Amino acid sequence: MHFNKNLLTAALLASSFLGASFSASAAVVPEGVKLAAKQELIRGNGTEVASLDPQKTEGVPESHVIRDLLEGLVNQDANGNTIPGVAESWETPDNKTFTFNLRKNAKWSNGDPVTAHDFVYSFQRAVDPATASPYSWYLEMTTMVNAEDIIAGKKDKSTLGVKAVDDYTFEVKLDSAVPYFVMMMGHTTVKPVHKATVEKYGDKWTKAENFVGNGAFVVNNWVVNERIELVQNKQYWDNANTVLTKVTFLPIENQVAEMNRFLSGELDMTYEVPNEHFKRLKKEHSDSLAIKGNLCTYYYNFNTHKPPFNDLRVRKAVSYAIDRDVVAKILLGQGQKPAYFLTPEIISDFTPETPAYGKLSQKERNAKAKALLAEAGYNDANPLKFSLLYNTSENHKKLAVAIGSMWKKTLNVDVTLENQEWKTYLETKKLGNFEAARAGWCGDYNEPSTFTSLMEGSNTTGGIHYKSAAYDSLIKQAIETTSAAEREKLYYAQEALLTEDMPIAPIYQYVTTRLVNPHVGGYAVNNAEDKLYSKDMYIIAK
Amino acid sequence: MFKFILKRVLEAIPTMLILITVSFFLMRFAPGSPFSSERTLPPQVMENINAKYGLDKPVLEQYTTYLTNVIQGDLGPSFKYKDFTVNELVSAALPVSAKIGSVAFVFAVVFGVAVGTIAALRQNTWLDYSVMSTAMLGIVMPSFVLAPVLIYIFSINLGWFPAGGWLDGSIQYMVLPVLGMSMLYVATFARITRGSMIEVLNSNFIRTARSKGLSYSYIVLRHALKPAMLPVVSYMGPAFVGIITGSVVIETIFGLPGIGKLFVNAAFNRDYSLVMGVTILIGFLFIVFNAIVDILLAYVDPKIRY
Numbered sequence: 012m013h014f015n016k017n018l019l020t021a022a023l024l025a026s027s028f029l030g031a032s033f034s035a036s037a038a039v040v041p042e043g044v045k046l047a048a049k050q051e052l053i054r055g056n057g058t059e060v061a062s063l064d065p066q067k068t069e070g071v072p073e074s075h076v077i078r079d080l081l082e083g084l085v086n087q088d089a090n091g092n093t094i095p096g097v098a099e100s101w102e103t104p105d106n107k108t109f110t111f112n113l114r115k116n117a118k119w120s121n122g123d124p125v126t127a128h129d130f131v132y133s134f135q136r137a138v139d140p141a142t143a144s145p146y147s148w149y150l151e152m153t154t155m156v157n158a159e160d161i162i163a164g165k166k167d168k169s170t171l172g173v174k175a176v177d178d179y180t181f182e183v184k185l186d187s188a189v190p191y192f193v194m195m196m197g198h199t200t201v202k203p204v205h206k207a208t209v210e211k212y213g214d215k216w217t218k219a220e221n222f223v224g225n226g227a228f229v230v231n232n233w234v235v236n237e238r239i240e241l242v243q244n245k246q247y248w249d250n251a252n253t254v255l256t257k258v259t260f261l262p263i264e265n266q267v268a269e270m271n272r273f274l275s276g277e278l279d280m281t282y283e284v285p286n287e288h289f290k291r292l293k294k295e296h297s298d299s300l301a302i303k304g305n306l307c308t309y310y311y312n313f314n315t316h317k318p319p320f321n322d323l324r325v326r327k328a329v330s331y332a333i334d335r336d337v338v339a340k341i342l343l344g345q346g347q348k349p350a351y352f353l354t355p356e357i358i359s360d361f362t363p364e365t366p367a368y369g370k371l372s373q374k375e376r377n378a379k380a381k382a383l384l385a386e387a388g389y390n391d392a393n394p395l396k397f398s399l400l401y402n403t404s405e406n407h408k409k410l411a412v413a414i415g416s417m418w419k420k421t422l423n424v425d426v427t428l429e430n431q432e433w434k435t436y437l438e439t440k441k442l443g444n445f446e447a448a449r450a451g452w453c454g455d456y457n458e459p460s461t462f463t464s465l466m467e468g469s470n471t472t473g474g475i476h477y478k479s480a481a482y483d484s485l486i487k488q489a490i491e492t493t494s495a496a497e498r499e500k501l502y503y504a505q506e507a508l509l510t511e512d513m514p515i516a517p518i519y520q521y522v523t524t525r526l527v528n529p530h531v532g533g534y535a536v537n538n539a540e541d542k543l544y545s546k547d548m549y550i551i552a553k
Numbered sequence: 554m555f556k557f558i559l560k561r562v563l564e565a566i567p568t569m570l571i572l573i574t575v576s577f578f579l580m581r582f583a584p585g586s587p588f589s590s591e592r593t594l595p596p597q598v599m600e601n602i603n604a605k606y607g608l609d610k611p612v613l614e615q616y617t618t619y620l621t622n623v624i625q626g627d628l629g630p631s632f633k634y635k636d637f638t639v640n641e642l643v644s645a646a647l648p649v650s651a652k653i654g655s656v657a658f659v660f661a662v663v664f665g666v667a668v669g670t671i672a673a674l675r676q677n678t679w680l681d682y683s684v685m686s687t688a689m690l691g692i693v694m695p696s697f698v699l700a701p702v703l704i705y706i707f708s709i710n711l712g713w714f715p716a717g718g719w720l721d722g723s724i725q726y727m728v729l730p731v732l733g734m735s736m737l738y739v740a741t742f743a744r745i746t747r748g749s750m751i752e753v754l755n756s757n758f759i760r761t762a763r764s765k766g767l768s769y770s771y772i773v774l775r776h777a778l779k780p781a782m783l784p785v786v787s788y789m790g791p792a793f794v795g796i797i798t799g800s801v802v803i804e805t806i807f808g809l810p811g812i813g814k815l816f817v818n819a820a821f822n823r824d825y826s827l828v829m830g831v832t833i834l835i836g837f838l839f840i841v842f843n844a845i846v847d848i849l850l851a852y853v854d855p856k857i858r859y
Contacts, residue, residue, distance in 0.1 A: 059818065062635040069590060140597075143605040145588065148595050163597040217636045235634060235642055236818070237719050237810035261718070263808050267701070268717055272808070275708040275716040434585030434823050441593060452591070465592075 037227075037252030038533050038549050045552040051257040052531065052548060055269045055282040059236050059262040063217035065202040066137045069145040071453075071541075072282075074199045076260050079241055079545045080226040081202040084111050084130070084181070085193060087542045089535040091359065091457060093194050097125055097203070097225065098181070106188035106493065113179040118246040119205050120222070120229045127175035129225075133203040134183075135161075135168040146200040149455065152464070153195055154186040154490065188493045191458040197542070198455060227253050227546035236262060241545070254549035273299075273526045279550075280534070281526040286406050289345055292526065299526045302346050304357040306539045307453035307521035308462065310350070311399070311414075314446055315514050316476040319397055323513065324387040327368075329395075329447070330516035331380035332421040333414055334373045339519045342413055346524075350517035352506050353452075354462040357520070357539045361459050361502060366510040377421045384422050391423055398427040401449035402436040410518075411449065443476050450515070457540055459502045460489065466509060477514035554848075561844045572836045573623065573829070577616055580825050587632035587823040606632060619829070628830040633822040639830035642815060647834070650804070650811035652722050654797040657735035661792065664735075665742025666785060672743065673750035674773065685747065691740030700733035700806045717808040730807045734800060738792050745788055750781040783854055790846035794839050 040046065060073045065081055068074070084098040098111035117125035138147050138161045150158040156172025172184035185192065195201075204216075205223040212221045222230040227250065228241035241258045243250060261278065263269040266285035270292075272278045284292060284300070292300055313320040313329070320326050335349030351369030354361065368376055389395040399415065401407040411428050418424040431439060440448055454461040467486050468478035482505065489501040509515065523541050527534050533548040588594070588602050603609040607618065622629055628639035668688070672681045707729060708716035714729050753759060754777055762772050801813035812831060819827035851857045 059634070061633055064636065067635045140601040141605070143598075143602040145590065145594060145598065145602065147598050147601070151595070162595070162601070164601075214630070214636055234719070234810050235637065235645060236814050237808065261808065263717070265805055268806050268808060271701070271704050271709060271716045272718070275704075275712065277715055277718065433821065434583075434589060437589040437591070438585040441589065450591075 037249045038254045038547050040254065040532065040549055044532060046254065047530065047550040047552040050255045050550050051259070052255050052280070052545060052550065053259045053261065053278050054280045054545075055263050055273070055278055056239075056260040057262065057282040058264050060239070060260075063222075063230065063233075063239075064214075065199045065204065066133065066142050066144045066146075068199060072260075072262070075543065076239055076241075077199050077202060078226070078542065079228045079258060080222075080224045080230065081204070082117070082226045082247075083198070083202045084113075084196040086544065087197055087538060087540070089533075089538060089547065091535075091538045091540060091542070093197060096197075097130075098196075101193055103192075106190045106192065107185045109183045109185075109192055110176070111181040111183075113181060114248060115179055116248045117225060118248060119225050120244045120246050121205070121208075122246055123205070123207075123223075124178070125203065125225045126178040127181035128178070129203045129206065130181045131173050131175050132206045134173045134201065135171050136204065136209075137200055138162050138171060139168045140164050144200065146198075149195075149198060149200045153189055153192055156184045156186055187490050189490070190495060190498075191456065191460070194458060195456045227544070228258055231257075238262075247546075249546070253546045255545055258545040270526065273528075278526075279528045279531050284524045284526060286343070286345075286409075289524070296526065298529050300524065301527040301534060301536055302522050302524045303536050303541075304346070304355075304539055305453065305521040305523040305541060306355060306357055306457060307451060308350050308353055308355050309449075309451045309518045309521060310353070311516045311518065312440070312445075312448045312450050313514055313516070314443060314448075314476045315512075316443065317446060319387075319389075319395060320446060322387050324383040325389075325395065326513040326516075328380040328383040328387070328422060329418065329424070330513055331368055331376040331383070332418055333516060333518060334417055335518055336373065337417075338410060338413065342410060343519065346522045348520040350520045351510070352517055353465070353509055353515065354459045354502070354506060355454075355520040358454070358459055358462075359457045359539075361499065363459075363506055364503060366507070368510070380422060389422075394423050394425055396425040396427075397446040398429050399447045399449070400429045400431065400436065400439060400445040402433045403430045407449050414518075451521070453521070454540065459505075460486075463489075463502060463505045463509075466505075466514060477512070479508070479512060482508050482512070557848075558844070561840075561847075565840045568840060569833070569836060573620065573833060574616075576829060576832045577619065578612075580823075580828055581612055583823060585823050587825060589823075606630070619826075623829075623833065628833070629826040631819075631824055631827045633819070633824040633827065639826050642827060643812070643830050643834055646810055646812045646815045649719060649722065649809060650797050650800055650813060653727060653730055653734065653803075653809065653811065654793070654800060656727060657731045657738070658793050658796050660731060661735040661738035661742055661796070662785075662789065665739040666746045666782075668739070669743035669746025670750055670773075670778075670781075673747045673754065676751060681747075684743065688740035688743045691736040692744070694736070696733050696737065696802045697806065699736055700729070700803060703729045703733055704806070717806070719807075719809050730803050730809060733806070734796060734803045738796065741788070741792070742785060745784050746781065749784045750777065753777045753781040779853060783850070786846060786849050786853055789849070790842045793842050794835070797838065 056075055057072045060076055061070060062068050062073060063077060063080065065077050082096045084096055085093045086096040088094045097113050097117045099114045101109060101111045103109045113127060119125060136142050137144050138150050138158050140162065147162050151162060157166050157170045160166040161168050161171055174182045176182050203225060208221060208223040209216045215221055219230045219233055224244065227244055227247045229244045231242040232240040239260045243253055243256055266283055269281050270285055270288060273281050313326045315321055339347040339349045351365050352363040354363045356363055384395060399411055401411050408430060415426040415428060418426055439445055452462060452465055464486060466477055466482060468483045485501055485505045485508065489498050492498050530551045530553060531548060532551050535543055607615060631637050631639050631642055634642060668684055672684045675681050704716045707713045714725055718726055720726050759772060759777060762776050800811055801817050804811045804814040816831040819831060
């Protein structure tokens with residue numbers, strides 16, 4: 012990769028918070044590894060994708076496929092560092108105006124050059140009300156100029172703060188200084204689409220026969236609910252370094268079915284692993300189990316606007332009485348860690364602080380919990396009763412039963428477990444018809460604000476009924492400050508306030524567990540956001 | 554016969570209309586929306602999405618628009634699978650379910666009737682008992698138990714057949730799903746055939762035929778089989794629809810891109826238009842196959858004439 016030295020310095024300075032190393036992307040096959048003659052990879056992908064149009068999707072399975080099909084301004088390397096994608100380098104004087112210098116050899120699969128105009132078109136498309144993108148708010152979160160008004164239909168999409176200075180220089184203007192903006196540009200929603208193709212075919216542009224993309228692969232065959240087959244994009248600028256010739260994504264929802272197909276040799280990589288089979292797999296197929304930390308937190312929401320959880324003492328007591336070590340290490344036991352904070356520890360350049368209650372022994376925490384509950388007026392004659400809502404799943408049920416019995420044992424609480432199917436559960440949470448409810452969140456980018464912004468009052472995320480002017484002000488300050496040190500302090504303050512107000516009980520930090528055939532090389536085992544690029548992978552000869 | 558068919562078609566119209574209306578409103582009353590997600594969308598974004606799919610209009614207007622489109626054969630865009638229309642999704646999934654379903658159906662009828670007849674002719678012998686207890690096993694063993702057992706034996710241990718997938722319906726991909734899907738129906742057809750055959754063989758006209766000195770095999774084939782098939786034929790309609798639509802479990806376990814899988818996913822996703830599309834299709838199939846069965850019955854049973 013060739014870099015203009017000055018630009019590189021500027022880029023490194025601008026993105027120093029990333030600690031980014033500009034290593035080359037594409038498959039790096041270690042010396043001595045013999046490649047198999049057939050370079051085809053079959054990946055489990057959880058569920059059928061809702062779309063392959065980056066401006067219409069919101070889910071993880073979609074992102075996995077789109078990452079192979081379309082290349083954004085930046086990519087990630089195996090360790091989760093932001094590295095150049097279509098943008099070779101970037102610079103910013105103030106974290107408000109960003110200039111991306113695009114590589115001149117990037118091409119669409121039909122041979123057209125990838126230019127700054129493509130990015131202008133795609134960014135405008137993401138906020139255009141006519142597109143109705145479920146992730147348009149993502150651009151609003153970057154504070155991109157006019158994004159909010161365009162989404163609300165108050166301004167034309169042409170007023171969005173993006174500009175093609177020339178064919179290969181793309182400029183973005185933000186309202187606030189957002190130092191992690193470049194990292195945010197790795198998201199699916201901001202991937203480019205080919206204007207002529209989209210305009211010609213409308214909703215059908217992603218079909219194999221119409222598809223034009225700028226990623227390492229193109230769509231070859233798509234059978235809904237069965238498979239999506241991708242083949243190499245010969246026009247991709249780095250195609251010489253792509254090893255796999257074909258990648259197939261299978262939408263297998265049933266984890267046991269997926270495991271069976273892996274074990275019978277029909278899959279190279281699963282999407283996940285059924286929890287109840289983990290111990291057996293560890294014993295019998297330990298060379299295939301790949302476990303890595305994941306940028307996600309599992310927690311219970313308290314409805315702070317309704318009794319009994321409108322009482323801070325009750326929230327604290329219930330949270331303290333959860334034995335997170337037992338949950339993470341015994342009930343789950345795949346490498347999950349206890350959580351006493353919303354932002355998981357795996358996040359880049361931020362180490363969440365374990366609050367005082369997290370440093371106590373469980374015995375001490377239980378004692379505190381009992382005292383708090385007694386103070387709130389609950390005792391054996393008047394026991395605390397509430398219901399815990401979770402979306403139907405064996406794993407959630409198992410935890411709810413275990414945690415419910417911890418509460419019963421320690422606090423003599425009567426918990427009613429209530430499971431609802433996903434969409435019903437979302438609706439119940441949205442309407443606030445719950446007392447405590449299970450929740451979880453995975454970061455959209457590797458920076459604390461993707462977590463802490465969840466608890467902002469204006470952000471009704473997950474219908475969490477928590478509204479604190481003090482918290483909202485801390486969020487606002489963190490967006491507006493230009494000092495990285497100050498921002499870090501504010502993140503600590505946000506987490507501290509969450510510990511103090513306890514609108515949620517953080518429980519554990521996720522891991523991603525997969526079965527990966529040992530003949531698959533280049534699997535990014537240290538990428539916390541699970542951003543896997545098939546172009547970085549290869550099949551080793553047996 | 555023409556009058557009968559015309560009558561059936563005329564009857565079908567109000568039935569379909571009621572089906573469409575009831576399921577349309579039931580779907581709207583289900584909690585949750587096609588576009589609800591873990592992170593609640595900002596109101597403006599939600600409005601944009603609702604406007605795009607016409608959900609911002611009054612429900613009654615949505616209903617009339619939908620009905621007008623359906624009459625013209627347009628089932629609308631899928632709310633979940635945004636790159637496809639419902640027509641595209643259904644027409645891609647139906648052949649898969651139809652192919653696997655018809656193979657399973659033919660297998661179930663032929664094998665079930667043959668086994669049931671043999672059991673009836675050898676009534677109360679070891680053959681009868683072993684065939685019928687196997688059939689009982691087929692009835693009580695649900696497909697979600699049977700299918701994983703088949704996979705465990707034939708895919709993981711023996712490696713004879715793939716554990717899932719479709720690959721445009723290649724034979725090796727069909728064997729296990731067909732077995733998993735048809736065992737219940739093989740067993741049911743066998744039991745129905747056996748019972749009905751025994752009843753017929755004990756009836757007066759068979760005794761008459763025997764007293765005339767006709768050979769046993771001639772009696773069975775010429776006289777007994779046809780009336781014994783009456784309950785079998787009646788069961789064929791529900792069995793066929795059951796196989797095609799009730800294939801959800803098998804399609805999920807084997808990862809087949811059929812109608813059952815589409816239907817279940819659509820319901821969970823609150824994909825209104827897709828749920829409606831599949832409901833209409835299933836309703837239509839139900840009416841058609843019941844009509845076919847009635848015609849077949851008229852052919853088999855001399856007491857029925859239209």
